[in-house]
Structure formats: structure tokens, C-alpha cells
Amino acid sequence: MGIRGYGPDPAEAFAQAALALTSVVTDLELVAPLNMVEVHCELDDPELLLVDWLNAVIYEMATRKMLFSRYKVYIDGPRLKGQMWGEPVVVEKHQPAVEIKGATYTSLRLAEDADGRWMAQCVVDV
Amino acid sequence: MQKTRLKRKSECEWHIEPFGDMRVPAVIFASGDLIEDMDDKVYEQVTNVAKLPGIQKASYAMPDAHWGYGFPIGGVAAFDPxxxxxxxxxxxxxxxxxxxxxxxxxxxxxxxxxVKEPLAEALFRSIPAGVGSRGQIHLNPKEMDDMLEGGAQWAVSRGYGNKNDLIYIEEKGCMSGADPSAVSPQAKKRQKDEMGTLGSGNHYLEIQEVVEVYHTDTADAFGIAPGDIVLSIHCGSRGLGHQIGTEFLRSMVLAAPGYGLRLPDRELACAPINSEIGQQYLGAMRSAMNCAMANRQIITHLTREAFSRILPRAELDLLYDVSHNTCKLEEHDIDGVIKSVFVHRKGATRSFGPGHPDIPEAYRSAGQPVLIGGTMGTASYILCGTDETMGHAFGSAVHGAGRRMSRRKATKQWKGRSVVDDLHKRGIIIRSPSLRGVAEEAPGAYKEVSEVVNAADEAGLARKVARVEPIICVKG
Incomplete structure (x- = not known):
């Protein structure tokens, strides 16, 4: 399954890509942004950093049994701080379709278009 | 995929001669129709794998091959350390x-x-399934390491099933060479609540009826006949395996330049088998193999408990347990020389022919059972390895139907409720925590499994033994 996020800068494109990740599992509007979780990643290569960020989100979803519907990403050189807001999975409410196993390096791309808009994308395994 | 890009060697065998950096040819086993339906990405990926160092004979794609990450799903390749x-x-x-x-x-x-409805309900209640589900078994760090080393043998020692079960599991339920110390604390944490859970997506537990037998002698050896009821469980190593895959994919991507590996694509990340990362991955991956076999063993135990409440006279004895995402050290004939090679099977089932010592004694003269999962509305198949099998793709065969439609497209085309209702009219009960999940898994979203199986049979990858059709399906 391919996911893609757009934003005025890489950080927002990363956050939007994470929203796309959630929408693979459930409808975003069903997830209340109640509790915040923060993660940190660090890597020189911005594209590989995207995969690290998405895998950090997947890990928090899997171990906390939570879904997230709001993301904020801060990127400072190789360092990324990500905040995500969500709530515990309630099967009856969220009807989650599928677990995400991991983000891959397939179709991995972080690029700026002529209008200055950033796109962050990769394929996730479900 | 355009057939003109391939050289047809037989009805179901197509070759791509080496070009560019390819070290060996690529071989795709499929019917003409399946080739036409196959994603062009399979061509790209199967030829990219042929460029990796140490590859033996050829890079293979099975009839159910589709676009994966790095290797195609349905890809088989062996490497000599x-x-x-x-x-x-x-x-x-x-x-x-x-x-x-x-x-x-x-x-x-x-x-x-x-007792169809109460049985479906009992199974659904007994086996945790779907996103966010938690198992009832929580392992402390010592028990986690014991499980990762012992696999299904550990599970049986803990009272989940009996010793007889182990005879009918690949590697007798325990993959040797597992190294729990190579498994990160994060991977172990991700597994903490997931022992004995089915997972989601295409994972399932099904009660099935044997509706057709194609090869009576082999079916007799496997103990199946038309009208028999069997039960199949499809699942894997859960969060632990997913985390190990994630972490080693990353470390291999980062380490590849240091090993002097010129990769055609970053997603093909790998490490020399004899390198530190290669050995760590082997130890971690084998631990995950044990986790998967332990998981299916625990689910078997939970299934038996559910049956004991509803249909106590059922005797749930193992027919066989196969894994289809593995890398195993095996001996194969490479151009007349017997070599020990590491065979990757990604979305491909081992399919050893008659007489192979790794096949349980009861089946040894018949060949290894090859269990192929279909969809909740069509059928699954039981095949077996043949004498011919070992000469193709290192004794490997297909693993399932393979998707023909994306999940997104499937949810646009079907509603989960109508899929459940339609199947109910056909006598198939579906139990799932997620109707959206059911829509994504609608039978029409998959290729016709019989085409895939027929191509495997025609190509000599495995021989058809029996067709089974679903009666009850618990979907993850």
C-alpha cells in the first residue's frame, strides 16, 4: 500500500504521510486526538528519516494499541521530533481494517516540486 | 507484463536471459494469462534479485508473484556464502x-x-483477531527467550498441544540456530501481548470441507478424502517478526555501502551471509520463525479448547504446518554439485519431493504437503512436492491467490456487510472484528486461486492433491 503526504516543508509532508498511514487502518475522523505521544529519530538521509519516522509511528500504534489522528513534526538537520495525538483502539468504534507491519524503502521519495510543495511517500507493508 | 519480454520454455515456464548486471537468468513460472496479469514490477524485481552477489542458478518468481519490496512476493532465490x-x-x-x-x-x-453458528462464535471468541487484539499469554523476559529458541516445541512443553503435533511441522516445530539475543528489546516488547493472536489482513482461521481429490494415493497418505472437514490457520510471527524485519531492513540499507555492495535499488538491501549483520539477522529471523510456529501452536490449542465446548468428539490432529516467508540453509544440486545454500522464499512455500529426509515419515513416500490459502469465498488447496519439484526453484511452490486489486479499490467496490451477507447465502459464515477489513479482503479482490494452483501443477512446482472450500471463516 503506498502512502503520500504533501506540505509546504518536509516536516509537514512527513506529518501528512503519517495521517495517510492512519487512514490505511481506519477513518481519520473516527479517531479522537486525546493523548499525546512523542518520538525522536535521527538520521542524515532525509528520505531514510521519513521511513524511521513512519516506523516510529507504527511501533507506537502496535505497542500502545493506539490510533493517531493528529501529527506534528519538527525537523532540525538530522534530528526529528514527532508528536502524535490519538486514543486507544476500540474495535467497535474504529473498525480497524488492517495492521501495518512496517514502512519500506520501496517507492521512497522526498521531493520538492516547482511550486515549493514537498511530497513524502513510500510503500508500507500490511 | 508483456509476454514478448520473456522467452517461453514451456507452457508455464518463462525465462529472462541475463542482461546488464544480472549474474544469472530470471525464471517466472506462470500461465500465459497469469503473465499478462502480472505487474511489470515483478519483471523489474525478479531481474534485480538476479544481480545480487552469490546467487545460484536463477532468480525465480512463482505463479502468484506480485510487486513486493526488494524481492517480489512469490520470489525464490538461493545464495552461497x-x-x-x-x-x-x-x-x-x-x-x-x-x-x-x-x-x-x-x-x-x-x-x-x-452447530455452525455457535461453533463460529466460539472460535471468534477464543482466538484474538484483528488490530489491537491482545492474547491471554504474557511472557516474562526468560519465557520470551525460551519461546524464541524453542518455537512450537516450547509451546508444547508449556501444555499448548501435544508432542505428536511436532512431527507434522517443518523443522519439527523448532528452527535451530535461533539467537534471542539478536532480537531487540523493541521487537520483544511488540510481541508482549501478541502470543496466540491471529493478526489482521489476509490472516484467518477457516473450517473447510474437502470437496475434490485429484490424487487419491497422496490424499490417502495425507489422510484426507472428499467430505472430510479440515481446519486451517494462516498467520505468522506477529509484531516480533514485523519489528525484526523493520530493524534489519534499516541496518542492511545503512551497512550495504560498507560491504561494497552495489545495489540496483536501495530496497534490495542485504548483507553478506558471513558478515556480522548477516549472522545477527539469521539469529533474529530464526527466532521469529520459532515465534510464528509457537503462535500457530498456541492458536491450535485455543481452537481445540473451543471445539471441546461445542463439538467435543472432534479430533484435531495436525495434517501439516508450512511457512512461506523464510530463509533456510538447505542442500541443493547446483549444476551437478551438492551445495549448502541459503534459500529465500518470500511468499513461496517449500515443496520438497518424495524421499526427502525433512518430510515426516508418514508422508515421505508421497512428498511434502504444500498448503495454499485462497479466499474466504473461493477455495484453498492442498498440494504436494514431486520428484520433479526439486529441479525447479529449489523445491518451492506458490503460497496463495495473490491480490489483483488494491485494498482501497476493494473498499470502493464492496461493502463489508454485503460481502458477509452474500457469503452467508452461500453457506459460509464470516466472523471478523472489522467490516472494512472484510471488504478489503473480498474474494473478488484476489486472483483466482485455481489458476495459480493449476499453473504450479503444470509447471511441476507441486502436484494438486485436494481442493477445500470454506464453511466458517474467522478473519483477522
């Missing part, structure tokens, strides 16, 4: 040792029909 051969996390997949286990029940269709 003495020739600089590599091991690839993307060549195994995230769901390490995902597989299918089939059990006899000793029941007839009438037995099941009499």
Missing part, C-alpha cells in the same frame, strides 16, 4: 515465517452444520 552470497531482510518479508497449518477434525459436514 562461500561465493559472497547475501541474506536479505526484504527477501524474507516482514511477516517472517507466516504460514498455513491444516488440521484434520474427524468430522463430517453434517456435524458442523448442526
Amino acid at each position: 562461500d561465493e559472497g552470497g547475501v541474506i536479505s531482510a526484504g527477501g524474507v518479508g516482514f511477516d517472517i515465517s507466516c504460514g498455513v497449518r491444516t488440521l484434520h477434525t474427524g468430522l463430517s459436514r453434517e456435524d458442523v452444520e448442526a
